[in-house]
Amino acid sequence: MALLALRSGLVTTVEVTSRTNSRYQAKADLAHVTINADGGRALHQFRSGGFVMGSYNSGVERSISATLSASRAGLAYSTVKSLISSQNSNVEVDDLTITAEAVLDAISEFGPKILNLSLLDSNRVQGEHLATVLRTSFDWRDNVPGWNEALLVARQALVREGVDPEDALYGLV
Known part of the structure; x- marks a missing residue:
């Protein structure tokens, strides 16, 4: 890593x-x-x-x-x-905050294209962290490569993890 x-x-x-x-x-x-x-x-x-x-x-x-x-x-x-890796299984508020801060830091320094959410595999991502990335980058979604694809991947990952995607992705779909 x-x-x-x-x-x-x-x-x-x-x-x-x-x-x-x-x-x-x-x-x-x-x-x-x-x-x-x-x-x-x-x-x-x-x-x-x-x-x-x-x-x-x-x-x-x-x-x-x-x-x-x-x-x-x-x-x-x-x-x-x-x-957002599936190996990151910690989904407490503090853990999701670290993810959101990393996204905001990256976007503020390099712009939204740095995220590139294309070609994500739903079996290799942690759904709640990916949902956090999507929520944090929502205002820039048109400039983040693969943002709409990642929304579908997040839904699949959340279902696999037993989390209600309607709840976790509320407001994004």
Whole structure:
């Protein structure tokens, strides 16, 4: 799982060569995952790292910024995907709040297209978390790829889990 790979909190960026052929490599703290006493995982805040080097005309700043932005975008997408995974069986209010916050963080930083809910498998998603993603992204549904498909997948997953889809998806259908 992508989140476990970030347990150390550091992600290595690409190596950069300066005008004097010195080589630099940075590490950026992009996110935190904590392991709770009961063994559950919880995502805590996205962090952005910054790294500036070279002259203002070298283009190095832009390439590092683009690398970090791409890493953060991938992390945001992976976070949402892992939170709606069928392995995430915790559906308490706090757990669903973490999912909603991850969706809002991703949309606010990268726009609604970051979610891409296409091609979800109802056997591999947790219905209530997917319903939370759909409810949170409702205002942007026309810009979220696969939003309408995900609504059908959520219905199937909820039925499989024994949850009334009319109740869990109230207002979305």
